[in-house]
Amino acid sequence: MTAMTMIEAIRDAHVVAMERDDRVVVFGEDVGYFGGVFRCTLGLQQRFGAHRCFDTPISEAGIVGAAVGMAAYGLRPCVEIQFADYMYPAYDQIVSEAARLRHRSAGDFTAPLTIRMPTGGGIFGGQTHSQSPEALFTHVAGLKTVVVSNPYDAKGLLLAAIEDDDPVIFLEPKRVYNGPFDGHHERPIVPWSKHPLGEVPEGHYTIELGTARVHRAGSDLTVLTYGTLVHVAQAAADETGIDAEIIDLRTLVPLDLDTVLASVIKTGRCLVVHEATLTSGYGAELSATVQERAFHHLEAPITRVCGWDTPYPHAHEWAYFPGPDRVGRAMQALMSA
Amino acid sequence: MTAMTMIEAIRDAHVVAMERDDRVVVFGEDVGYFGGVFRCTLGLQQRFGAHRCFDTPISEAGIVGAAVGMAAYGLRPCVEIQFADYMYPAYDQIVSEAARLRHRSAGDFTAPLTIRMPTGGGIFGGQTHSQSPEALFTHVAGLKTVVVSNPYDAKGLLLAAIEDDDPVIFLEPKRVYNGPFDGHHERPIVPWSKHPLGEVPEGHYTIELGTARVHRAGSDLTVLTYGTLVHVAQAAADETGIDAEIIDLRTLVPLDLDTVLASVIKTGRCLVVHEATLTSGYGAELSATVQERAFHHLEAPITRVCGWDTPYPHAHEWAYFPGPDRVGRAMQALMSA
Amino acid sequence: MRKPDLDEKVERIALMRKQLVRVLDDDGQAVGPWAPGLTPEQLVTGLRDMMLVRAFDARMLRAHRQGKISFYMQCLGEEAIACAQQRALRPGDMHFPTYRQQGLLIASGYPLVEMINQVLSNTHDPLKGRQLPVMYSSREHGFFSISGNLATQYVQAVGWAMASALRGGTAIASAWIGEGATSESDFHAALVFASTYQAPVILNIVNNHWAISTPEDFARGASATFADRGYGFSIPALRVDGNDYLAVYAVSQWAAQRARANLGPTMVEWVTLRVGAHSTSDDPSGYRTDEAARFPLGDPVDRLTRHLLVTGALDDARQQALADEVTRDVEAAFQEADSHGSVKGGVVISPKTMFDDVYAVLPRHLREQRDQVEG
Amino acid sequence: MRKPDLDEKVERIALMRKQLVRVLDDDGQAVGPWAPGLTPEQLVTGLRDMMLVRAFDARMLRAHRQGKISFYMQCLGEEAIACAQQRALRPGDMHFPTYRQQGLLIASGYPLVEMINQVLSNTHDPLKGRQLPVMYSSREHGFFSISGNLATQYVQAVGWAMASALRGGTAIASAWIGEGATSESDFHAALVFASTYQAPVILNIVNNHWAISTPEDFARGASATFADRGYGFSIPALRVDGNDYLAVYAVSQWAAQRARANLGPTMVEWVTLRVGAHSTSDDPSGYRTDEAARFPLGDPVDRLTRHLLVTGALDDARQQALADEVTRDVEAAFQEADSHGSVKGGVVISPKTMFDDVYAVLPRHLREQRDQVEG
């Protein structure tokens, strides 16, 4: 075990994957020589050569399109989109191509590729460095969608994603790259080295896609969340004294429905929390699904605490971000509903 | 009043809009000389000239990108994407540009444009001529999303969309272009000329965006739906004898929540029906919202009947399409839940 | 027109993008430095490939008129391009085609009956009824799964070629696009990547002068040719008579040799004409008059036939035998495929199979959905 | 280098895309047919514009070091391009800039204090705190709202120009892009539309040799120049010394005249160097050595100063006065803006305003959300 930031854990996953399987290639904008603007691929080009890790022109469509072709050839590309906000030019290649290739060719061609991208706000990045577009992927059959919240999971899930035979969207909330940010932006950041989930095993291990993690056991209510908001929910629970069971979904599609339902049936109350825009966010799917399957166990309406239906504003970042106060108030409201 | 198909009604709306306002320009692939592959713009170039209605290169990004620039100049572009399945190359321009321009410039620049596209299956079009991507728009703040189900609404809503100061996504389920298709694909198609909603007023009228239409009043349960599925739901109600209140939402964002909630509170049961893929479809948002606001009025879980989470298959079109049998069975199940 | 060395500087090849590479002259003779020197047998094989494609298309159109299939796309008049390039490349190379390159599959020896199974969406359809007719896929025959979304395959081909190069392979990729679809964004991504990484790929542009109802001008803009696009990236670009089997063969071979010799991408604009409608859903009478009759490049099948007759490689009897043979082959394949049902006839494989292959392993939510489907 | 007629055939302009248009020679003299013949006052104004931009950037970087702002992007070394083009175009024309064209706004006389209000996201920010610093917008000053998504503005500019032409207007559009972002798909869409509709637009490519850590080679590929891209669409394309105020002015004027005379689009590759870091979030020491010192094109401010000194339009005293003046102007503007608060200092407008302008009229769901926000 070594204490690692999430950036180091992601880098380490790359190293392990590239050493085990020479079909793994890594590329993206500023990913090669420099090692990525968030330094997640630092040293890979120097270690594995420019034919395994390289820079690309600024063309997200080209990055994913070329990766689809490489994957069809038999490689296992793991590519980086510099910010999730810049994935839109690649959306056609993701939705119409990577997601559908196996199905439309009846297994004749497949697209085992991983598309990593930093998501979420909290760094004063404004509307084009803060988005959480997970719902735009969960609606697309054929994609798996992963959101990580800590170094331990990040390494195990990234290795699982690269080894997976399907295209995996791998979302990295950049606000937790360096520590378990709990939404208290006014306080100094706690580094991962002070957190148990910052302890990362050396070498190879995977976390099965489609398995959630009970981040905090509890009996009052269930919080369904992922990414940065896992830590925010924990702060809200601690601060309100509400005994919340916090489930870190980790994989949104496929969803670990057993873990979700077991918890909601136990607590009878369910709060859904994410940073993305509320309307048609992934929280809507969670709410609809839980309601369909646990209706008679619900003691109160399922509540969503999400980003507002506006672009992510630069100056009003903390009014937009669903922080521990808002989440805590929602917990209290849910307990008295 | 004149009996019109939905194609004729859409064409008529273009004529009225272009006559009233010379800032309205119409373009897209095969839209000019030929009048569109579904003939919705037939005759416009001949009538208004090639500077008002013209063909474009095959570039959806170019079509929408140029339209954003034209709208910023002060025009009112109304553009056609040949099939909704081909909107992905334009998605960045829609999401990052059209939707955000007013907000990011604090009203300095705006993008009043309408983006029309045929949606939905039922014509054996396979996976790239059958999609219903509405949820990919409803998640995006700044867009309005309209889905039409009949000629009368189509004309009034298209005129409202073109006159609207915000970007409007205007979805036209192609299966109801020529008649109120109720999912009984084995029966001959009923033409719009035999349906009251095929009666279209001459000249100018608008239907306010954000207003739903009670397609069929009823007291047993509420069906929330739009587009082709309005007619399918009606068939299912007729055939099961269940007194369903069928709400044709018409505008998904902004949603006519008053009409929706009044109905669900009245009936206590809610069925959500759409053709798009279930997971993270717009039905999830409807279910989550209704559940949040009418929880204590619900006598049974809200049920969704939607397209499966697969690409739209060519040969198994009718096993995929949520037809009157599936909808009817869901109604019956909901009544006995 | 002159034939440049494989490694000739792109600037020296520049002007060729405005001219037209041609081998078969008006008298049916093979002339000039591009004449590929094919044997008479190879040429007869080429002719047979094209005749088979034409007979296949004709039979499918008949099936459409008979109501046996809902949709079809023919390549009438464009047969030489795909047929000759297939023969000029090697097994192991991968084509990334559009819906108008059935010639690639047929000239590769892919079974006609499999193609028709796909077109009928019957119980033997290799794509299990999932795709619109003509959207074939065959890895084994070097034919990448066709997408309904234009141009996406162009950059994928470049990626595939990069992968081959990265792995030290000798296989090359061949990307296909219609002139209309060159306006799409992925065309640009492909050129950027091909130019930057010097990928071993042939960048084919089939200029058949029409994109549904839209003349080629809308995609070409002010340029004189589509080959100009390649030149803007210093990708050697030729413009070739696409109705001349020998020219197509020679230029494809030259481009493939360049790719295999690590000399990078080559762009080729194949000049031809879409003689028929865009698809069976299209009626061109609304936007064009009958140009086919006066098209200067002639009919590729006639032109190769003439060459073979003139050079004595073919006589009337052999020609008739070939014609009978391809008709027979197509008909036999059609009868066999037809016996496996069709979507029009309501005989398809179980709808439960639509849930397969969405993922490598069926996840829970799809299992639950599948359980709700009968059959 | 020769100056072609406005309507000269693109083929005849072709080779100029490989050369470099230049006016200021090494001795500070304006030479050749491109010399724009500006008056001494115009030249001093141009120098002052550039000095103001430079002083502005320097002050903002200082504010960043002081912790007053979270982010900034300078254009050090590239000042001539935006400043000269702004002066060469007319009010009513519309620029579609990137984040590195602050020179356009400053040379247009847009108030510095408004710019700083935006950078501070304070209570007077014209963009109401919604955008990252430097993402200005001013319709009135012909400056289109900057997007964080690269290249989207390029095709929008073409659309705006098409609209102007359709309406019979005389205003033209000017599209801006960095050389790295030319790889993006929207660059292609812009060229296709500009070429097909012959839109009255200037297609600027600012080749400052770097895209964050990536050298220009990755975007350029095998081409000799970025101007080659335009030539692939038969769009006249020039390559110009972007650090030469006179050359920038002359070529911008020429391109604008072509557009206004309905002669269509012009592409210009401006050759320059990004002297500083990509942004305040970037540290170039990880990927490049200090090139600024040995960059052959020199410093645009120095070069114009030298010209003015050599020609006697400026003396040392006037130069010093200008320097004092711009520093004073910037400082005054900064003090004024700073008095209106900043996001770093926690003084911004009401967060409830974030719900405005999502739509023209606030819809119900946003009203409800707004009611949940304090402040």
Ligand SMILES: Cc1ncc(C[n+]2csc(CCOP(=O)(O)OP(=O)(O)O)c2C)c(N)n1
């Ligand atoms: C992204 C996308 N946009 C639009 C279409 C609709 N469409 C199908 S074929 C076609 C014309 C293509 O013309 P061209 O590229 O010249 O090929 P050809 O049909 O002539 O072989 C169009 C517009 C599509 N399939 N995909």
Ligand SMILES: Cc1ncc(C[n+]2csc(CCOP(=O)(O)OP(=O)(O)O)c2C)c(N)n1
């Ligand atoms: C679509 C998109 N992809 C990636 C980025 C991230 N990004 C911002 S600036 C930049 C480099 C741009 O380089 P260039 O176009 O040369 O402009 P310069 O910074 O040199 O002025 C990148 C990759 C972005 N903003 N948008």
Ligand SMILES: [Mg+2]
């Ligand atoms: Mg064509």
Ligand SMILES: [Mg+2]
């Ligand atoms: Mg640059």
